[in-house]
Amino acid sequence: MKAIGFKQSLPISDPNSFIEFEIEKPKPKGHDLLVKIAAISVNPVDFKIRQSAAKNTVLDTPKIIGWDAVGTVEEVGDKVSKFKVGDQVYYAGDLTRSGSNATYQLVDERITGFKPQKLSLAEAAAIPLTGLTAWETLFDRIRVDPITDQGKTVLIIGGAGGVGSICIQLARKVGNLTVVATASRPESAQWCTALGANHVVDHRSLQEELDKLGHSQVDYILDFVDLKAYWEVAAEIIKPQGHIVSITGSTEPLHLNLLKNKSVTFSYEFMYTRSMYHTDDMDKQHRILNKIGRLLDAGKLKPTLNTTLTGFTVANLKKAHQLQESGKSIGKTVILY
Amino acid sequence: MKAIGFKQSLPISDPNSFIEFEIEKPKPKGHDLLVKIAAISVNPVDFKIRQSAAKNTVLDTPKIIGWDAVGTVEEVGDKVSKFKVGDQVYYAGDLTRSGSNATYQLVDERITGFKPQKLSLAEAAAIPLTGLTAWETLFDRIRVDPITDQGKTVLIIGGAGGVGSICIQLARKVGNLTVVATASRPESAQWCTALGANHVVDHRSLQEELDKLGHSQVDYILDFVDLKAYWEVAAEIIKPQGHIVSITGSTEPLHLNLLKNKSVTFSYEFMYTRSMYHTDDMDKQHRILNKIGRLLDAGKLKPTLNTTLTGFTVANLKKAHQLQESGKSIGKTVILY
Numbered sequence: 001m002k003a004i005g006f007k008q009s010l011p012i013s014d015p016n017s018f019i020e021f022e023i024e025k026p027k028p029k030g031h032d033l034l035v036k037i038a039a040i041s042v043n044p045v046d047f048k049i050r051q052s053a054a055k056n057t058v059l060d061t062p063k064i065i066g067w068d069a070v071g072t073v074e075e076v077g078d079k080v081s082k083f084k085v086g087d088q089v090y091y092a093g094d095l096t097r098s099g100s101n102a103t104y105q106l107v108d109e110r111i112t113g114f115k116p117q118k119l120s121l122a123e124a125a126a127i128p129l130t131g132l133t134a135w136e137t138l139f140d141r142i143r144v145d146p147i148t149d150q151g152k153t154v155l156i157i158g159g160a161g162g163v164g165s166i167c168i169q170l171a172r173k174v175g176n177l178t179v180v181a182t183a184s185r186p187e188s189a190q191w192c193t194a195l196g197a198n199h200v201v202d203h204r205s206l207q208e209e210l211d212k213l214g215h216s217q218v219d220y221i222l223d224f225v226d227l228k229a230y231w232e233v234a235a236e237i238i239k240p241q242g243h244i245v246s247i248t249g250s251t252e253p254l255h256l257n258l259l260k261n262k263s264v265t266f267s268y269e270f271m272y273t274r275s276m277y278h279t280d281d282m283d284k285q286h287r288i289l290n291k292i293g294r295l296l297d298a299g300k301l302k303p304t305l306n307t308t309l310t311g312f313t314v315a316n317l318k319k320a321h322q323l324q325e326s327g328k329s330i331g332k333t334v335i336l337y
Numbered sequence: 338m339k340a341i342g343f344k345q346s347l348p349i350s351d352p353n354s355f356i357e358f359e360i361e362k363p364k365p366k367g368h369d370l371l372v373k374i375a376a377i378s379v380n381p382v383d384f385k386i387r388q389s390a391a392k393n394t395v396l397d398t399p400k401i402i403g404w405d406a407v408g409t410v411e412e413v414g415d416k417v418s419k420f421k422v423g424d425q426v427y428y429a430g431d432l433t434r435s436g437s438n439a440t441y442q443l444v445d446e447r448i449t450g451f452k453p454q455k456l457s458l459a460e461a462a463a464i465p466l467t468g469l470t471a472w473e474t475l476f477d478r479i480r481v482d483p484i485t486d487q488g489k490t491v492l493i494i495g496g497a498g499g500v501g502s503i504c505i506q507l508a509r510k511v512g513n514l515t516v517v518a519t520a521s522r523p524e525s526a527q528w529c530t531a532l533g534a535n536h537v538v539d540h541r542s543l544q545e546e547l548d549k550l551g552h553s554q555v556d557y558i559l560d561f562v563d564l565k566a567y568w569e570v571a572a573e574i575i576k577p578q579g580h581i582v583s584i585t586g587s588t589e590p591l592h593l594n595l596l597k598n599k600s601v602t603f604s605y606e607f608m609y610t611r612s613m614y615h616t617d618d619m620d621k622q623h624r625i626l627n628k629i630g631r632l633l634d635a636g637k638l639k640p641t642l643n644t645t646l647t648g649f650t651v652a653n654l655k656k657a658h659q660l661q662e663s664g665k666s667i668g669k670t671v672i673l674y
């Protein structure tokens with residue numbers, strides 16, 4: 001089968017940053033599905049791993065990355081009970097296994113959902129990683145309760161990005177929260193408003209803009225951009241007993257004590273935790289993907305797809321990575337096979 | 338009225354580390370109760386504030402510290418609705434106001450509970466600060482659910498201290514958790530076992546002892562001793578999606594990224610947050626104290642009092658501070674007026 005990968009971590013402009021090659025089609029065992037891929041999407045984790053996985057070394061066999069995918073089940077392992085051959089599925093996969101930048105991929109059924117029926121293949125491919133991240137952030141880390149937490153305020157840092165785009169919607173439509181999203185360009189601000197953000201603010205003057213809105217302090221802060229850059233302002237604008245969640249992290253140590261007097265809670269959200277550690281509740285991702293799919297099919301959530309590149313080629317994968325690396329992409333970028 | 342306080346932050350052995358003096362009895366307004374104090378207890382926060390509040394300065398009027406108290410309502414403010422004159426009450430008070438090391442004290446009714454009827458005055462004085470801290474840690478920060486979380490494992494670092502002593506009991510009896518407590522001396526280990534800890538381990542060989550118990554990783558870690566000292570081992574032994582709570586803090590920045598791959602949550606618990614920021618749910622402390630009182634009256638929780646000093650004197654207050662400063666006190670120390 002055809003696959004695209006890399007043997008070295010190279011700048012995306014390098015001719016060998018991605019290479020096309022042939023490998024054997026894998027065989028599913030146990031809980032695995034063999035999926036024939038129809039479309040994939042690209043996320044920041046893709047270029048971060050491309051840039052770091054083969055630094056100062058040359059791999060013997062190319063590394064296949066990419067995680068979001070939609071496709072059709074072609075074969076199933078002996079323990080599979082949730083899906084059958086012919087089912088259309090979507091998933092974000094497992095960071096520790098071979099990726100979706102290939103014609104076929106193995107994926108554990110417990111982290112796979114049924115493709116939302118009313119979405120196009122490209123629209124569906126855009127959802128899994130960001131949908132799981134946003135859902136887990138709101139409902140597994142913060143444990144937002146749509147009844148008791150109704151009207152509480154969440155600040156989403158990076159509203160127009162992939163995770164922000166689905167999170168704005170889940171926070172409003174499922175969480176019943178008041179959503180303030182950051183976006184600094186007119187086109188990204190407009191995107192956030194169209195997805196349902198109650199307010200859009202510029203991240204460069206966060207405190208002042210929140211003061212103007214009458215939300216000087218917020219109940220929840222979600223960092224989808226850069227934890228270290230926002231740490232001090234987050235500690236200022238979080239309410240007493242509030243909750244901060246980050247998906248980014250900081251290579252430098254942080255002054256955790258800024259959270260102390262207010263009894264603030266901080267969580268990391270990493271959607272690969274469940275599959276990486278094979279947690280007891282790993283199959284919750286199956287249920288989350290199905291739940292999000294039903295909300296999309298019912299029109300309660302809007303697709304977050306913004307850019308579609310047609311053809312599973314090295315050139316298109318490079319384009320998608322370049323767009324992610326720019327930090328300016330709005331919504332999601334998909335490659336349709 | 339008689340009060341004991343200090344004008345300078347001095348070593349406890351200094352003759353002027355505490356001084357006795359007379360001030361006017363205060364008048365209650367609004368939600369305040371005027372309480373005639375019958376007993377107080379001493380916590381680590383007492384000596385920390387004594388050591389820092391008047392460093393390199395001499396105050397004009399002595400500072401009155403001390404927060405835990407039990408006593409009788411002698412007068413009420415015009416907005417008081419929960420208590421009447423003559424009620425016996427207990428409370429940990431408000432860090433921003435004058436303390437309990439006095440004959441009378443003002444306290445907001447919303448952070449005050451009814452004294453548990455079956456406990457002695459000394460036993461009751463030992464409860465509020467540690468009880469509120471332990472309750473908020475388990476049920477407001479972690480939000481332990483006694484049904485769905487039944488049998489999950491909590492590691493309590495500092496099991497024999499004031500907070501540990503009540504937390505071991507709440508975690509087992511109310512939270513339905515399996516409790517592993519740290520204690521390094523035979524007498525402190527025995528104390529933890531008597532309070533219901535399922536296992537007692539030595540903090541100096543935490544990982545090895547947990548391995549031996551078959552609990553190499555735990556769901557929750559509660560730090561009641563020193564956040565920085567336990568940060569790295571806590572990141573190792575916490576389960577994926579686990580929750581760490583600290584009441585201590587760290588003056589140095591910490592590597593938060595150690596929590597990232599496991600999507601771990603970290604909370605500070607500071608029982609003075611609610612009164613310090615006058616949070617909307619400030620009166621939850623009234624309800625928590627009453628709930629803990631009912632559990633004590635029903636015999637479901639045991640008193641944590643260990644040392645009683647009789648007489649509200651400078652000498653006894655110095656003794657109580659010395660014991661706290663040693664770091665070796667077991668359970669609680671109370672001064673009976």
